[in-house]
Amino acid sequence: MTIDFGTVEFALGAHTLGQLPPPDLPEIAFAGRSNVGKSSLINRLVNRRHLVKVSSQPGKTRGLNFFMVNKALYLVDLPGYGYAKVPMAIRESWRGLISEYLETRKNLCGVVVILDIRHPVKALDLELITWLKGLSLPCLPVYTKLDKLNRGERQRQTALLDAGLTLRPGQRVLFSSQTGEGREELIAKLTELYQPRPDAGHHHEVR
Numbered sequence: 434m435t436i437d438f439g440t441v442e443f444a445l446g447a448h449t450l451g452q453l454p455p456p457d458l459p460e461i462a463f464a465g466r467s468n469v470g471k472s473s474l475i476n477r478l479v480n481r482r483h484l485v486k487v488s489s490q491p492g493k494t495r496g497l498n499f500f501m502v503n504k505a506l507y508l509v510d511l512p513g514y515g516y517a518k519v520p521m522a523i524r525e526s527w528r529g530l531i532s533e534y535l536e537t538r539k540n541l542c543g544v545v546v547i548l549d550i551r552h553p554v555k556a557l558d559l560e561l562i563t564w565l566k567g568l569s570l571p572c573l574p575v576y577t578k579l580d581k582l583n584r585g586e587r588q589r590q591t592a593l594l595d596a597g598l599t600l601r602p603g604q605r606v607l608f609s610s611q612t613g614e615g616r617e618e619l620i621a622k623l624t625e626l627y628q629p630r631p632d633a634g635h636h637h638e639v640r
């Protein structure tokens with residue numbers, strides 16, 4: 434059975450760990466650099482054009498935004514990282530909030546890490562992915578903005594990113610929020626995260 438995005442509603446925005454909803458539903462978080470296309474990806478995923486605000490101002494989203502899917506699953510839009518114009522103090526507090534969330538959230542099934550297919554892997558992307566591995570949290574890289582490249586460029590950039598992250602093709606998804614390419618594959622992969630094998634135990638033991 435795949436995830437059904439029939440009803441998706443904004444649940445709440447959290448600026449501190451105390452504001453998180455009770456951990457009573459499985460949760461999938463979305464992370465990526467500012468402006469990478471995270472909000473657009475979530476909107477396309479759930480087929481709602483304006484559920485998540487697509488921003489022309491990078492670095493604007495500060496809290497963790499929770500969206501409830503069919504009262505059965507939370508999607509969490511994490512604040513974007515790596516935006517240089519954000520003052521250091523705020524950057525540090527984001528880091529603190531996000532790292533504490535990722536480290537302690539019991540119902541978190543996995544993290545989708547979004548990269549722009551046009552750009553090489555950045556240090557912060559690699560840092561996040563390596564750190565998620567260390568936490569044994571399943572991580573699904575998605576290379577987005579696929580529509581911006583032609584066939585040859587896609588192949589070249591995909592190979593570059595795969596090499597940068599040491600991934601095999603089955604371990605990531607190529608995506609375009611503009612065309613919807615990759616949506617079915619993303620849903621299939623999310624469904625795997627969301628429904629861990631019955632014998633796999635708690636998600637922290639899955640990998």
Ligand SMILES: Nc1nc2c(ncn2[C@@H]2O[C@H](COP(=O)(O)OP(=O)(O)O)[C@@H](O)[C@H]2O)c(=O)[nH]1
Binds near residue numbers: 465580
């Ligand atoms: N062509 C194209 N543009 C995209 C895609 N995804 C996002 N964008 C654009 O990239 C910009 C940043 O998108 P947004 O979703 O707000 O990024 P966020 O900051 O990571 O949430 C916006 O101008 C989007 O329209 C995509 O798949 N294709």
Ligand SMILES: [Mg+2]
Binds near residue numbers: 472473486488494
């Ligand atoms: Mg956004």
